[in-house]
Amino acid sequence: MGYSRSMAGHDDSGGNPTLTRLTLHERHEALGARFAPFAGWEMPLQYEGIVGEHQAVREGVGVFDVSHLARAWVEGPQAVEQLRSVTTFDVTTLPVGKAHYSLYCNEAGGIDDDIFIYHLPGERWLVIHNAANADEDFERLRAVAGDAASEVTPETVMLAVQGPEAVALLGRVLGEGFMALEQRDCAELQWNGASVLVARTGYTGEDGGECIVGAEQAAALWDAFIEGGAAPAGLGARDTLRLEAALPLHGNDIDADTHPYEAGLGFAVTLDDGAPFTGRAALAAAKEQPRTRRLAHLAARDRGVLRAGFAVREPESGEEVGHLTSGAFSPSLRLGIGMAYLPVRLAKPGVMLEVDVRGRALPVEVVRRPFYRKPKDS
């Protein structure tokens, strides 16, 4: 048996001494984590196993250490306008105590990163960046906000608690303050004599929350979630969960050469306020143009696993019409799923195509997103 391919989006350069270790590395090691390099970090890829961790989050509750995500503050009376000038979503409409998804675009309208912005009391804004883009993203904030922008990645830990039982667990651990939060609310709570920034957000398609806590309190908070019944879950399960929920991964499904409209992210772009943010002119033009391609969601209709990079073909002509930007075996649906940019005439639910799985033609169907939707009663 030989290993021929690593997980999409993860390099396999193992044992690289320049990798940054998580504050809670020893906690993960004690729980049996297997580590993998990801965007310069030594991250838990899995503990007991990807499928079990995935199911724990779909059926109960799991906790992820997502401290590789970069965290930066922009503060002061100018912060809201400074953020509006570099991100696509109109943050001037975001009330205190709310969080929203947004994008950094380049002048051509391509997506330099997808981000989350939290509006906290006292003209304080927290911005969450992808690890791989952390330096460029922070430079972008610095360029408009100067010293009013500050990075807090090294001195804090970020934990995501996700699953149908996550809100109850977060409430038991953090108290009433968390139970008062609605979807995409954010707040600072007191826990164990320290401040914890919490938001009812996530990246799994499940309910739950994300917590940012000072490094000194992080181990105690992690332990409280584990002792409260959360299964530790790694990057492997995070990837299958977000893909089932059809949430794009920057660097795979969206990048500097894709624009928000073809990626189905138009909801994160505000044009009607007239604000001159980076990329606005190109996006305004793109919005009026007919799309040439669209990010489509593909489900295998025979046994097999879809992986990033595989070619998508039209069955009759054999013509190559795209490549998978992400792909995985869906543990919830027990079939291969993936995403690909396809010509608009093919990016329609019900269209049958083929994916070239190392020389084998696997039939796939274009389906509506998401692949997996949590049951209404949960």
Next chain:
Amino acid sequence: MDHETPENLLYTPNHEWLRRDDERPDEVTVGITDYAQDQVGDVVYLDLPGEGDAVTAGERCGEIESAKTVSDLYAPVSGEVVAANAALEDQPELVNASPFDEGWMVRLRMSDEAELEGLLDAGAYRAQIPEH
């Protein structure tokens, strides 16, 4: 972590095992070892050769897809496929749960029994498992 390495089997450096059949001395059963299943993680799909297919020692004869990776299955000896484990179609996780028994992959009729001499016994294989 300790991995099982039953004494009555032969092994390849690629982490396949091979069991000789007492009643049919020219037939062998093949699978991947406990160490191998632990390395690949949760197995979600297998592409195994079909009955009657010819396989060549050391050459790729199937694929093992786990949640995180795809690995090649190599034939430990040359011969003809007598059977593939149909139970793995619906329960690929048997490879993880029972690598040496219910998680077997193919039965082969050997074309050259002398190839067995090139395989490892349990002790020699154990010495090849990387320490973690």
